[in-house]
Amino acid sequence: MDILECVKILKENKKLSNNAEIEKFEDAIENILTTNKFEYLYCGFEDATEDEEVMYGLVHAIESYYGIIQKEQYFSVFINETQKIVSEAKEWVKLMNIRILNDDESLEQYIATAQKCNNTVKNFLQDIMKEVLLEDTELFSKPVSKFINGIK
Template sequence: MDINIEAKKLKDNRLLKTEEEIRNFEQAVENIISMKDVNNIKYLCLGFDDSTEHDEVMFGLIHAIESYDKMFGAEEALAKLAEAIPDMYPHAKEWVKVLHKRILNDAPSRKIYVKVISNSDSSIKKTVIDLFSDIMEKNPSKFEMAVNEFLAGLN
């Protein structure tokens, strides 16, 4: 199986406008996961688009990405996710937020992500800090404590 072909299929069908696009998209996700390569997280992230017509299929993609935690360990999977963030802007900013809200809501993942982002390049670090600040600003009662804990842990 060729990752570039599967990634193109995922990207070409990410708006999920027809049943055929949904089938092609879901098949590409399955094929990419079956390759069992943590580096493929970046290809899966290409499947997100804020204009999609079926959020439930996108949540399937989120679960697929989260499954890499079990296969390769959370630190490695979260590092690959962080590296993929720049490729998700601007077309999938809301899905980046959803992924990061899930990290904020899971204390063990949040602690690992602090370490990952501390070791990331400055542009990724700034993007994540801005992202978490935006998430906190929109819902302080739910995210303020987690975001502040995360920010305090950064180097």
């Protein structure tokens, strides 16, 4: 199956409302993983999904590339792709950012990559971080401040 067909399947089945959709969705993830073009996985995110457990599998599939490719490439793709999906998957974008905030090494590389972005992208990232901060000020104030101050 070619990658564009896999992308189509992810988009058509990301609500995950029945077993057939779940199976197609998971198969598409597996097929995309064999191409090493993980940027195509991001289109599968959907806040209105009916099966969060399967959606977490998509998070883990993307995170599996963190140790495989260059960290700057990983975060460049992350930044570019999350901007594209934020309108339908803002909660998943925030969740993935939270996971980065909870890992010092990842946060450092994320900051280093984000520093190179233009102001529009930096503003987008800062807005996401501010929303994360609202979820738990006590837990996230230090890493969010580190990120926001680090990309100025």
